[in-house]
Amino acid sequence: MNITGMNQGNTEDQDEKNGTGLFTQEQVNAIxxxxxxxxxxxxAAELDQREKDINxxxxxxxxxxxxSEKGLDKSLASVLKYDTEDELKTAIDAISNIQGMKADQDGSGRPERRHIIENRLPEFRESIEPDQFKKAFGLD
Incomplete structure (x- = not known):
């Protein structure tokens, strides 16, 4: 028996007395x-999160x-919902075709700019004439 074998034997005896045991190679491998x-x-989870952030x-x-290509304000990007480029294009097309949006047609080679068409109500004028609706319904 060599000295290392005796030391191992002593260590095992001491460990048994202290209540701690040595691990076998299989246990170490499993740990x-x-x-x-x-x-x-x-x-892998951190990498997936980074990839999602980059995308x-x-x-x-x-x-x-x-x-910008459609002539719309870039700040609209913050309110659009999209996960893929197809969803993005669909959302932008929907916005660009909304009633009330009109493209400037100046004939230049620049991308068309869009602006909101103002829809103002007619100005209110007091009329001296009798109200036609009251007259029609006999409410005079």
């Missing part, structure tokens, strides 16, 4: 593999570009 799996899962930023930039 290490469990910790590696946990670390790998954590890193979100890229889509916001693309939204601003498409809105």
């Amino acid at each position: 290490v593999s469990k910790r590696l799996k946990e670390q790998k899962a954590t890193l 979100k930023r890229e889509m916001a930039i693309r939204a601003a570009e498409l809105l």
Whole structure:
């Protein structure tokens, strides 16, 4: 028996007396593999979150570009809901076709700018004439 074998035997005896035991190689392997799996899962989750954040930023930039191409205000990108470029294009097309939006037609090569058409009510004028509705319904 060599000295290291005697030391191991003494350590095992001391550990048994103290209530602690040594781990077998299989137990160590299981502990290490469990910790590696946990670390790998954590890193994968962080990577997925980073990828989602980057995609979100890229889509916001693309939204601003498409809105600018359509002649719409870039700030609309913050209120649109989209996850894919197809959804984004559909939303921008819907906004650009809303009644009340009109494209400037100046014939220049610049992208068309859109503005809201003002829909004003006619000015109120006091009429000296009798009210035609009262007269029609016999309410005079």
